[in-house]
Amino acid sequence: MWTALRASASKTDVNALSPDQLVDSAARYVSALPPSMMRALHRFRSAPADDVLLLRNLLPAEAEWGPTAAHSSAPLNTRDTQAAALLLLATALVLGEPFTFRTFCDGKLIQHVVPVPDKEHTQTGESSTGKLEWHVEDGFSEDRCDYFALLCLYENPSAVTEFAAARDVRLPDRTRTVLQETRFSMLPDTGHKLAEIVPSRTAVLTGDGQHPEINFDAHYLSADENDKQGARALAELDEALESARRGHVLRRGDLMLLDNRRVVHARTPFVPSYNGRDRWLLRTMICSSLRRYRARGTRVIP
Ligand SMILES: [Fe+2]
Secondary structure, three states, rough: HHHHHHHHHHHOHHHOOOOOHHHHHHHHHHHHHOOHHHHHHHHHHHHOOOOOEEEEEOOOOOOOOOOOOOOOOOOOOOOHHHHHHHHHHHHHHHEEEEEEEEOOOHHHEEEOOOOOOOOOOOOOOOOOOOOOEEEOOOOOOOOOEEEEEEEEEEEOOOOEEEEHHHOOOOOHHHHHHHHHOOEEEEEEOOOOOOOOOOEEEEEEEEOOOOEEEOOEEEEEEEEEOOHHHHHHHHHHHHHHHHHHEEEEEEEOOEEEEEOOOOOOEEOOOOOOOOOOOEEEEEEEEEEHHHHHHHHHHOOOOO
């Protein structure tokens, strides 16, 4: 499979493709994914309790990525990096349609999660020495992804990708009831370039008790100024998430898929070196509902 991906990347500069063309290129490799991987992806999609999937050793040792991308929307720099991007998209296609927002990373379908100078303490994928706190991707938007996928090109042993599932959160019923009310405000994160910053109203927990969904962000979500009960419930949830925390250090060739409706995630701090060999993940976002995807009518949401 890798040889075919690499050959494809040498024929076409994927940076020159539109998002639709890029996905179309990746689609031809879905049938080349190993049967064990297809089975794991299907189980992940259909099993009621699976919220994070880790696929390992997907990238050959001899692949060369070149220097770590300079920022989240940088071009895919080498033939092997482009082949890795096609692999990520082919995998994503098993779960749904890859998409993105025009306001995020210049509308690039594949984003780089890399440390960037002066962004160390931001609450974005470009942070490093500062902890990236609990959040879901794009909690301010109803169009947020159902899943997102991370493919590790360069690892950093200090950077633990942490996650906690809504179903593992233990809370008193009264707190859960407060969190189920649409009484909280979520701001867009600074990764989005928006003309106007407008908070959206949201509940934090939704769905039934067995399969709850969560929309939480330790930084961008808040209760209203006089809503002491709401603020207390958020603090209790933050604590409960700590107890439900799991984690993994992404290694080269690891591909992690997270259910963005049922899981919050975070990342521990790490020290960037800015020497061209910093931690480097490729990321893409996935809409699992063909109906919602069609209703939007575009792969890049305006
Ligand atoms: Fe994130």
